[in-house]
Amino acid sequence: MTPPRPSRRLLVVAVAVLVVAVALATAAQAAASPVLVVSGQETGEELLVTEVDDGTTVTLEYMHSVEKTTVRDVYVVEGDSLRMTRMEFSSFGWGLPARADIDGRTTDGEFYITFEDRTYERLDVVPGTVAGHTLVVGDEEYDLVERSDASAVQITVERDRPLRTLLAYT
Template identity: 50%
Template sequence: MSRPSRRQFVVAVLALLVATAATAAAVATVSADRTLVVADAESGDRLLERPVEDGTEVTLSYTHSVEKTTVEDVYVVDGTELRMDRMVFHSHGAGLPSDAPIEHTDEGFVLPLNESYAEVPVAPRPIPGHELVVGDDRYDLVALSDGSVIISVTERGPTDRLSDLLSIDHRSEPVLTTDSTVIHS
């Protein structure tokens, strides 16, 4: 068996370095540094994973039990925390803030907030119709879960980014049903 020449060795090492750098660059540009996770509160099983970046808005939308109008709790990804930015509602009655500095805008009644959470617990139910909105995608939390869930943000490691690059994990792709409800595949 013949030994590779010095030139062949150098070429092989350079090719490996170029391939490694190209893969690292592709992985870095393919996905965000964080993942929004919806996990079963009891088992911890991940029901939904969605790459997010700092500043991404994450909205918990539901129908108010008394007023029967939509309420949106708007969070913003801030590192590995969800910072509650504002609450938006469309009527001003029982069970909704009344003595806070509420603004009336084109969005509706807006209560500006600035509270951060490592985890946001939610008990999805059919009547309020809890949905999670991330970007242009809506996820039906009632259809997604069998009970309470925990919403959180985690750091993404190189393995997560490589999975995105190779399209191994499709759990973050929403599927629209015929009634425009989003379920998770």
């Protein structure tokens, strides 16, 4: 005895549902707002997920271990990457740019240098209790030391979260 063949109508409906699901997933992907994700390097646990847009400023602020002065590494979200645009600092010393490298001073009197071609798909940071690493995303400030328990983190920009979420439930 031969097993019954599915009807043409059932096949047409199944294909239509599949086409609609793919179209919805594609639309969700295209309309998805990117998110900045901070996750533990060893565990992969997401410690911070926050929406960003292209052009959102992301600043990593910390105290220089030798000079004991504040350093700010300033990035801008561009697509799935973070582009470093400038570094701000208030003293010269070990691991900081030389006087010849500076581009100017901020209104607060800090030195700064600018960058054009430093783009990162992933930033690796080891937040330290002495350095007191803070992450500023737009106007929101996050204590990386507290969130990570002073463990290594990676910072990425993701756009495929809605598609991954949809596929996880199918």
